[in-house]
Amino acid sequence: MLIKERLLIGQYYPVDSPIHRLNAKAKLLVTLIYMIAIFVVNNWIGWGALTVLAIAAVIISRVPFKAVWRGLKIITFFALLTFVLNVFVYPGEPIWTWSFISISLEGIIYGLAMGLRLLLLVLFASLLTLTTTPIDLTDGLEGLLNPLRRIGVPAHEIAMVMSIALRFIPTILEEFDRIILAQRARGAGITKGNIFKRMKALIPMLIPLFVSAFRRANDLAMAMEARCYHGGEGRTRMKPLKYNGRDKAAYLITILYAAGVFAVGKFVPFQLWIF
Numbered sequence: 001m002l003i004k005e006r007l008l009i010g011q012y013y014p015v016d017s018p019i020h021r022l023n024a025k026a027k028l029l030v031t032l033i034y035m036i037a038i039f040v041v042n043n044w045i046g047w048g049a050l051t052v053l054a055i056a057a058v059i060i061s062r063v064p065f066k067a068v069w070r071g072l073k074i075i076t077f078f079a080l081l082t083f084v085l086n087v088f089v090y091p092g093e094p095i096w097t098w099s100f101i102s103i104s105l106e107g108i109i110y111g112l113a114m115g116l117r118l119l120l121l122v123l124f125a126s127l128l129t130l131t132t133t134p135i136d137l138t139d140g141l142e143g144l145l146n147p148l149r150r151i152g153v154p155a156h157e158i159a160m161v162m163s164i165a166l167r168f169i170p171t172i173l174e175e176f177d178r179i180i181l182a183q184r185a186r187g188a189g190i191t192k193g194n195i196f197k198r199m200k201a202l203i204p205m206l207i208p209l210f211v212s213a214f215r216r217a218n219d220l221a222m223a224m225e226a227r228c229y230h231g232g233e234g235r236t237r238m239k240p241l242k243y244n245g246r247d248k249a250a251y252l253i254t255i256l257y258a259a260g261v262f263a264v265g266k267f268v269p270f271q272l273w274i275f
Contacts, residue, residue, distance in 0.1 A: 011170050013130045017062040018246065020131045024140025026247035030254045031128045037258050038117050046261045047116055053257060054123050061131050068123070075122045079115035086111035129166060138163035139241050168216070175212050179205045 019027070037050060058068055092106030129137070138159050145155035183205060 011130060012133055013063050013067070015062050017060060017131070019057065019061040019127075021246060022131075022250055023241050023243055023247040024132050024136040025143050025241060026243070026250050027128055027132055028137075028140050028144060030250055031124055033254050033258055034124050035121060037261060038120055041261055042113075047113065047120075049257070049261045050120060051116070054120055054127075057124070057127055061127060063127070063130050068126070071126055072119065072123060075119060079118045082118060083111035083115040086114055134163050134167045136241065137166065143241060164220070168213075171216070172209070172213055176205070176209055179208055 034050070034053070037046075041047060041050065058065065087103055087107045088101060090104065090107035090110045092104030094102040094104050096103045132140070141162060142156050142159035145153060145158060149155050
């Protein structure tokens with residue numbers, strides 16, 4: 001399977017759904033609230049509720065579960081790695097010991113929690129880019145950063161850089177796939193040998209990838225300059241972002257949901273605390 005098909009961040013899935021029709025600023029703020037909740041909530045009841053919310057968002061967005069799962073596969077490896085590291089490193093009462101290696105119940109619980117956090121973060125961030133076009137994402141981010149202009153923060157430039165970075169993730173991955181296929185056609189043993197030989201075989205691919213990325217960046221800069229790009233001052237928009245009832249409902253549902261999760265975690269007795 002191609003690398004581009006295994007990573008969802010930066011890709012847009014065109015379909016008509018309630019989440020696709022939401023204002024980009026509303027989706028950015030809801031995603032920010034969700035990510036804060038992931039790190040603030042510290043019990044399994046809260047994480048279960050956040051997981052249900054993420055699954056419900058995927059269903060409402062009408063993005064196929066197969067595509068979402070295919071994009072999460074590559075992150076599952078890092079989640080498992082995080083779990084294994086925390087199992088052996090996190091301090092606690094040992095339940096199994098061999099030589100200098102020990103495993104504790106606290107380490108297992110903490111490792112599961114960190115792995116779940118990583119999966120939920122990537123899932124919701126991927127859902128944001130899957131349901132929002134790069135132009136809307138730029139306009140939404142700029143709109144949220146506009147109040148900071150009073151203290152000298154270049155809101156438009158920051159939004160433009162972040163949107164270009166997200167936009168070029170699928171492009172660079174597609175270029176990397178082409179380089180891998182070209183190397184395989186030349187008989188390069190990319191998938192053979194141990195992990196060190198495979199890492200060494202990747203070096204000849206990274207050099208043309210960086211050259212291609214710099215060339216694309218230079219072409220983009222020249223194209224923007226040829227179109228007299230001069231930042232956000234005086235810039236007009238064909239479709240300006242406007243709030244409507246759906247966006248207010250999304251805010252209300254997210255705030256009430258987050259408040260309910262915090263309240264349940266604080267007042268309902270539950271013993272599997274992580275911190």
